[in-house]
Amino acid sequence: MTLSLPDQYAVMGNPIAHSQSPRIHRLFAAQTGQSLDYHAQLVEPGGFMAAARAFQAAGGKGLNVTVPFKADAWVFADILSARAERAGAVNTLSFGPAGVRGDNTDGPGLVRDLKINHGYSLAGKRVLLLGAGGAARGVLQPLLLEKPAQLVIANRTANRALELTLRFSDLGPVTGCGLAELAGRPFHLIINATAAGLSDAVPPLPEGVLAANGWCYDLMYGHEPTAFVRWGREHGATQSLDGLGMLVEQAAESFYLWRGVWPETRPVIETLRSGATLV
Ligand code: ATR
Numbered sequence: 001m002t003l004s005l006p007d008q009y010a011v012m013g014n015p016i017a018h019s020q021s022p023r024i025h026r027l028f029a030a031q032t033g034q035s036l037d038y039h040a041q042l043v044e045p046g047g048f049m050a051a052a053r054a055f056q057a058a059g060g061k062g063l064n065v066t067v068p069f070k071a072d073a074w075v076f077a078d079i080l081s082a083r084a085e086r087a088g089a090v091n092t093l094s095f096g097p098a099g100v101r102g103d104n105t106d107g108p109g110l111v112r113d114l115k116i117n118h119g120y121s122l123a124g125k126r127v128l129l130l131g132a133g134g135a136a137r138g139v140l141q142p143l144l145l146e147k148p149a150q151l152v153i154a155n156r157t158a159n160r161a162l163e164l165t166l167r168f169s170d171l172g173p174v175t176g177c178g179l180a181e182l183a184g185r186p187f188h189l190i191i192n193a194t195a196a197g198l199s200d201a202v203p204p205l206p207e208g209v210l211a212a213n214g215w216c217y218d219l220m221y222g223h224e225p226t227a228f229v230r231w232g233r234e235h236g237a238t239q240s241l242d243g244l245g246m247l248v249e250q251a252a253e254s255f256y257l258w259r260g261v262w263p264e265t266r267p268v269i270e271t272l273r274s275g276a277t278l279v
Contacts, residue, residue: 008059009038009258012051013066016040020272021064024251027271028263036061036259048072056095062258063093064251070104070134077102086168087138092254103257106135107142109250110191110219110243115146117245117266120189120215122146128187129153130203131194132160132176135219139193140164144172152187154179156194156203179203186211192218192228202231216240221247223275245269 011021017040025038043051048069055063065073070089074080077090078099084090090102114120127148129136132155144151151174155161158178165176183206190210196203197220210216216232221242225233232240248269256262 006035006037007061008055009036009062009064010041010055010060011038011064011066012041012043012048012055012069014043014045014068016042016066019066020247021066021251024248024268024272025255027268028252028255031267032259032261032263034259034261043069049076052076052093056100061095062254063095064254065091065093067134070138074102076100083107083141086141089134089138091138091250092257094257101257103254104138105250105253105257106246107139108253109248110139110217110246111142111146112249112253112265113241113245114217117249117269118239118241120239122148122189124149125188126150126186126211127152128182128190128209130179130190130192130205131155132157132164133193133195135195136193137164137167139191139219140168140174141171143191144168144174147172149173150175152177152182152185154182154203179205182206182209184208187214189215189217190232192216192220197226197228200227202227205231210235210237212236213238217243219243219246244272248272 019040022038022040029036073090079101081103084102084104087104092103092105094101125148153161153176161176165174168174188211194203216237218226218228220226221244226242229240229242248265252263252265
C-alpha cells in the first residue's frame with residue numbers, strides 16, 4: 001500500500017514571517033475539500049533559484065513568490081502567461097509535466113476586488129496609479145484591459161513613470177508624469193502602488209487630485225488603516241480601501257491555477273479582517 005502525501009505548496013519571500021498566504025490557502029483548501037499542504041519559506045537574498053529548484057525536486061506542485069523574488073521567479077519559469085511576461089514579475093509558479101509555468105495574479109486580484117467585491121467599474125474612469133516600481137508594473141495590464149478613459153502613472157522619479165508608460169502604451173491610454181504635474185487634474189480612482197506606506201507616509205500629492213466621489217485604493221494593508229487609506233478618508237473619498245481584498249483575490253487566482261477550483265473569497269476576507277486566528 002502506498003501512502004500519498006497531500007500536494008505541497010509554499011510561499012517564498014524575505015521577510016515572510018507575517019505572510020497571510022498560508023492561512024488563506026488553508027482556508028481555501030478546507031472550504032473546497034482540497035487536500036494540500038501550504039507553508040511559508042524564508043529564502044536568503046540570492047537564494048531563490050536554488051530554493052525553488054529544491055522545492056520542485058522534492059515534488060512540490062506550486063509556489064507563490066513575494067518580495068524580493070518576483071523577478072527571479074520570472075526568470076525561473078519555462079513558460080510565462082502574457083500578463084506575467086508583460087509585468088516582468090511572477091508571483092505564481094506551477095510545476096507540471098510540461099515545465100514550470102509562471103503567472104502574475106496580482107493585477108487580476110486587484111481588478112476582481114474592485115469589480116466583484118466593491119462593485120466598482122473601471123471602464124471610462126480617469127485612473128491615477130502612484131508609483132513605478134514592481135508593484136505598479138504588476139497591475140498595469142489588467143487595469144488597462146478594463147478600459148479606463150485614462151490611466152496616468154505618476155512617480156516621485158518622473159522618468160521611471162515615463163519608462164513604464166512606453167512598455168504599456170500599446171494596451172491603452174496610458175501616460176506618465178511626476179507628482180507635481182498632477183496639480184489641477186482630478187481622478188475618479190487613485191491607486192497607491194508606492195512603498196511610501198512602509199514608513200507610514202503618503203507621496204506628496206497636490207490638492208485637487210481626487211475627484212468628487214472619487215475612490216482611493218492602497219495596494220498595502222495592515223491591522224490599522226494605512227497612511228494612504230487615511231489620506232483618502234481625509235480628502236473625502238467615497239471609499240478608501242486597503243489591499244487586503246486584493247491579497248485574498250490574488251491568492252484565489254493562484255489557487256484556481258493550481259487546483260482548477262474557485263474558492264469563495266468573501267468569508268476568507270471577513271475572517272482575516274476580523275483578525276480571528278483559525279488555521
Ligand atoms: P515595489 O516592488 O514595492 O514597487 P520598488 O520597485 O522599489 O518597490 O518601487 C517603489 C516605488 O515606491 C517607486 O515608485 C518609488 O518611487 P521612486 O521610483 O521615485 O523611488 C516609490 N516610493 C517609495 N517611497 C516613496 C515615498 N516616500 N514617496 C513617494 N514615492 C515613494
